[in-house]
Amino acid sequence: MKEMTAKEVEFLVNEGKALNIIDVREVDEIAAGKIPGAVNIPGAVNIPLGLVEFRMHELDKSKEYIMVCRSGGRSGRATQFLESQGYNVINMQGGMLSWEGKVG
Template sequence: MKVISAKEVEALFNDGKKLNIIDVRDVNEVEAGKIPGAVNIPLGLVEFRMHELDKSKEYIMVCRSGGRSGRATQFLESYGFNVINMAGGMLAWEGTVE
């Protein structure tokens, strides 16, 4: 499983790179703030919504601490998606939130 740090994601974000971020936290968790532009697909719905994703794109998976996003990363990898887990999740994120 590929992993990226929150600092690396923040640097890419601040450089204006187009990132495809999937936040797998529950809706009520996301309401407290998410990385700008992140799409919320709760972990329990990833299997049912993966048809919305494009296998030619790279996705960064995010959750609260990195555990659920790690499971989502492994699951999507098994279906041929290019996914990276953000280590430490939102607890490690120091950038802006929306």
């Protein structure tokens, strides 16, 4: 499983890199804040872990996705599942607990 640190993701966001971030936390957790996008670049998209299997058709296998949750466990499970389905995914280690950047 490929992984990135929260600092690496924050650096890419601050550089204005167009990232495809999937936040697998529950809706009430997202209310506390999610990783924002840059100018003209959307921020994290919420697909709760329990819905990943049912919504994976919304994802493009030719794109790379960074998976995020609160601490890295749920996003790790989502990363392993999507990887097994042929998607190009990276888990953000430590999740939002490690995120020191801005939240949207």
